Amino acid sequence: MKITLKDGTVKEYPEAKSVIDIAFDISEGLARAACAGEVNGEVVDLRTVLDQDCSLNILTAKDPEGLRVVRHTCSHVLAEAVKNLFPEAKLAIGPAIDTGYYYDFEATPFSREDLDAIEKEMKKIIKKGAKLERFTLPREEAIKKMEELGEPYKVELIRDLPEDAEISFYDQGDFVDLCAGPHLMSTKGIKAFKLTSSSGAYWRGDSNKAMLQRIYGSAFATKEELNDYLQYLEEVKKRDHNKLGREMELFTTVDVIGQGLPLLMPKGAKIIQTLQRWIEDEEDNHWGYIRTKTPLMAKSDLYKISGHWGHYKDGMFVLGDEEKDKEVFALRPMTCPFQYYVYKAKQRSYRDLPLRYSETSTLFRNEDSGEMHGLTRVRQFTISEGHLIVRPDQMVEEFKKCIALAKKCLTTLGLQDDVTYHLSKWDPDDREKYIGEPEVWDQTEQHIRDVLTELEIPFVEDVGEAAFYGPKVDINAKNVYGKEDTMITIQWDALLAEQFDMYYIDPNGEKVRPYIIHRTSLGCYERTLAWLIEKYAGLFPTWLCPEQVRILPISDKYLDYAKQVEQALQTNGILCSVDEKSEKIGYKIREARLAKVPYMLVVGEKEEAEKKVSVRSRFLGDEGQKDLQEFIDAISKEIRTKEIRKIEVQDEK
Incomplete structure (x- = not known):
């Protein structure tokens, strides 16, 4: 048997050997650090026996897949600790995830004190260093075992497995769990871990099923890496739009109004208004869109x-x-069928196309309550929606223009490097979910693939993520916690024109079905606001700020001049206010910083006499005295060009 290692070295063995035995043969140090093996590209347990020629890579916690094994094992230790402390808890699932791991339990909600106690119990389990032993059982015996242990969720999981599935378990001393693995050889392989939070989660993500309690945690190869991650989490919490947006008085929620129905407060509404006016002007004046307004x-x-x-x-x-x-x-959950009837209001010629309809659309979607989160997942939202009715020969170029518009919007907001492009395809194994014939889907998906390739846009392909009537390009971004959401969608539709009997008259006088592009230029305004809060930690580009300048008189003596400055700024369309409080100037400056106002203008005796302002900004700090008109000209240009200035001083905290 020949085993080809990662560096190209070939090891020969006369008999079958386990991955861990081969690791020891290579190096005892490597074997002690080993977490799993990668055999012909597939991650396997260290206990896996190799009996034929293959490639082998020994994975440690320094490898992403090796670290996942550490985290997976840590989730089992978490489950054992919970069962030790809360014997009535029922086990659900406990996978490793990109940021660590979680485990779901049927139990009463866990407090931070509970998590601390569970951590302490986990440390005891790890210190004991129980070996993890894998074993399998026939289907009925596996069900019986979980029934005897009183684990109904495990029984359900086993019953849902294919009839011919191998049903495996891992025993770690006093605890047994249903699991496919892989796992560490011993709990002692866990060097640094932390339980980070707990929340509710529906069993199998279905709001019609039981609400479980999910405990999140993470684990790393070293305590230093864990500490770095915990510091990162603290920074994440500061940027979390759900927390920061409320602190900045951008939005709020009220129980008696309902979940997923946020209230935009004046500052948040001003940002949305700025975005909306920009998008509408951009679409109408530069991209050839015509606007509609249709029923809700x-x-x-x-x-x-x-x-x-x-x-x-x-x-x-x-x-x-x-x-x-x-x-x-x-x-309405979407605007497309309404705009189709705008198109159908009169007969159309091939000369009329393309027709680019756009609408600032308020939509309603009955999202599951467990999916709600701040502004990113809501039940009422507003989007920059559009539908292009085009001839088939215009489809590719118009699709490219939609991508170009989306990219321009992202670049203007400074978000272009924070997104990934996805070709969302249909799932041919789930025919009931989609309309249309397979050849139509294959053709339209290939058209999108060709467009993205021609534009040199890197993309991944996602099966089953298409709308029921067509494939699409989804432009996605992750929030501060790593959860990915779709920000912008551009969809190829060769089917719905038939459903609505839409046609145009071609040069020969014949009726021809048009194609349709469903698209957003910016996407959902509420979700975009959440994204911007987290991207900039509330320190928005000046043109987006609901308050761009705060004028700070040194004392009440200079309040009249401060009002004159305010009037001059407002005349030039600059969003500003005067701090009229009878407080010291240092206090006023701190207040303006906490409010994340980009510019402060301090005015006193000298400024009034010389018609100047002393400028302080988040960009350069103390910028010194400037003529008022000089400042107005500079900030007006910054706002007009939508400049994103680099923050060079860190005194905004």
Whole structure:
């Protein structure tokens, strides 16, 4: 048997050997650090026996996949500790994730004090150093074992496995868990861990199923790496839009109004207004869009034509009962069918196309309560929605222009390097989810693939993420916690024109079906605001700030001059205010910093006499005295050009 190692070295053995035995043969130090093996590119348990030629890489905690094994084992230690301290808790699942691991339990909510006690118990388990032993059981014996242990969620998992699946368990002394592995050889391989938080989570992500309690944690190869990560988490908490946005009085939520229905406060509303006016002007004046305004609801008949009633009804807010009411309405989850009827209002010629409809659309989607989070996942939201009705021969170029518009929006906001592009495809194994024939899907997906390749945009392909009527480009970004959300979508639709009997008259006088592009230029305004809060930690580019300048009179004597400065700024469209409090100037400066105002203008006797202002900014700190008009000209240009200035002073905390 020939084993080819990562460096190209070939080891020969006359008999079968386990991965851990080969690791010891290479180096005792390597074996002690080993977490798993990678055999022909597949991560396997160290206990795996090799009996034929293959490539082998010994993974340690320095390797991402090796670290995942450490974290997976840590999740089992967490489960054992919870069962020791809370015997009535029921086990669900406990995988490793990109930032660490979690385990779900049927239990009462865990407090921070509970997590501290569980950590202490985990340390005891790790110190004992129990070996992890893998074993398998036939299906019925596996079910019986979990029933005897009183673990109904494990029983459900086993019953859902394929009939021919190998059902494996790991024993770590006093604790046994259903698991495919791989795992460390011993709990002593866990060197540094921390439980970070707990929250509710539905069993299998289904709001109709039991609410479980999820404990999150992380683990690293060294205590130094763990400490660095914990410091990073503290920084993340400072940037979390759900916390920072409330502190900055950008938005709030109220129980009696409802979950997923945030209230935008004046400052947050001003940012959204700025974004919306910019996008509407950009689309209308530079990209050839024409604007529509359509109803927020429609009869169920409309959604039945589009296919949403059959494919998306559970995600809609339905008004009425089909069995009792003559007419049933629903709040709109999208604008496309409304704009189709704008198109159909009169006969169209091939010369009329492309028609680019755009609308600032308020939409409603009945998201699961467990999915709600701040501004990123809500039930009512507003998007920069658009639909392009085009001839087939125009489709590729118009699709490219939609991508170009999206890229311009991202670049203007300084977000262009924070996104990934995805080709969201259909799943041919889930035919009920989609309309249309396979050849149409194959063709449209290939068109998008060709466009992204031609534009030299790196992308990944996601099966099953397409809308039910067409593939799309999803431009995604991660929040501070690493969760990915779609920010902008551009979708290729070769099917819905048929559903709505849309056509144009070609040069020969024949009726021809158009193609449709569904797109957003910026996406959801609420989600974009959340993204911007986290990107800039609340220190927005000046043009987006709800307050761009705060004028700080040294004393009440100079309040009149401060008001004159305010009037001059407002005349030039600059968002500003005067701090009229009878406080010392140092206090006023600190208040302005905490409010994350980009510019402060200090005015006193000298400034009033010379018609100047003393400028302090988050960019350069104390910029000294300037003529008022000089300052107005500079900030007006910064706002007009949407400049993103580099912050060179760190005194905003």
